[in-house]
Amino acid sequence: MLFFIRCKPALSWMMGLVLMYWTQWGGAAQLAASGQPAFESVGRLALDAEELRWIRENPRVVVASMQFPLYLFKDERGQWNGLNDDILRRIAQMTGLEFVHRESFSPDQLIAMLQDGEADMTTTLAMNDERREFLSFSHAFGGSGWVFVGRNGAPMLHSLEQLNGKILALPARHALEAQIKRDHPAIELRTVKTYGEARALVESREAHATIENETGAHLYPAGQLQVGSNLEGRWEPDYLAVRQDLRPLLGILNKALEAFPVEEMRALRAKWLAGIAPRQAPSLWARVSQWGYWCVVGAGVFGLLSLLWSRRLQAQINQRLKAEAVLNDQLSFQRAVMDAIPDPIFIRDLEGRLIMCNRSYEEQFSTRFEKLRGTRLTDSSAFPSATAELLHGELMEQLQTRKPRFVDRQLMFSCGLRDIYHWSVPFYGADGQLRGLLGGWIDVRRRWRHSNRFLA
Incomplete structure (x- = not known):
């Protein structure tokens, strides 16, 4: 609970950034997702008497059409489609004209159809001096x-x-x-x-x-x-090109383009050309704003991740400190138990080196464990050399056989011959692997004196 309380300001900040991003880009994403949004319909145009008479006498307009992908093309069903076809359909709704496509297969053939009177207009020709001699061009509607x-x-x-x-x-x-x-x-x-x-x-x-x-x-x-x-x-602007002898048709098309809703024209072009035509380079301020926005978002994400990571590391550190404290308590207890035993006890590794002993062991040889750590029996002066060699050999043999040893024996120490009860057992790690020997001895004479004192 404390973690979430501390993270609440950062989470609120991140939520604010997400909302700002949504409000900035949500509208654009919605427009891109929908093919063509619905706009308010535009009624019939205010045409003069000559234009209305021309429409009654010429209800069908033949359009010389050459396939130009996205602008004008035939779909898989053989139907004309594309940006220019959508514009003609909209103009048809506004004027009552019917536009009929007549296909051509090259610019030369398309121009010849217009010159020969086989078609009334076209939607895919760019303007030049040659074409202006026999064609009239409408208002531009893109390019x-x-x-x-x-x-x-x-x-x-x-x-x-x-x-x-x-x-x-x-x-x-x-x-x-x-x-x-x-x-x-x-x-x-x-x-x-x-x-x-x-x-x-x-x-x-x-x-x-x-x-x-x-x-x-x-x-x-x-x-x-x-x-x-x-x-x-x-x-090169986009035009509707009309034969020069069809002046009324040119006036009708220009009035329709003037009345064409700007939002609808923009939506139609976005529907067909978005992602294809190169975009206009954004202004310096737009680039700076966009980079600044993403820098803020990146800094926020980095800050939140850093906060989460630091909290996780702190939790791991606390857990490790607790585990170390428990382990230290266990080691202190084990050390206290060993030191409380009045008889010498030792622990040696697989090479016969001393890795631990109790206080009685230190007192037996009048030294400290720090001086004996890592030494073999043959390295210390606690026993005569012959005794040290004998004990070291027995220790290494026992490590190979892995059998415990309990024996009463006489053993020559540096201070003289002593009767002892000598014991040693192999010990194993948590993984079941042999780690060394645990052993010690009891002075038989001292044990006998203690027994007599107790009986007396």
């Missing part, structure tokens, strides 16, 4: 830049000047084709039908690079290609 696509491993492309004397592959009647021919005649242009064919030429090293819309360039696996920088910072 993206052009990027270089070159071979992987080759130097990154940053400008058209790097392509002087080299081959640039482009789909026929590309939006930038006329400008590149005019401003960069040193670049050798090779035209193909589709963007896919242009990428294939770059992969096969028949061309040095191609130029694509940045959204489309990031859709395909890199493979042997790499996406370079934007083409000299050029930005």
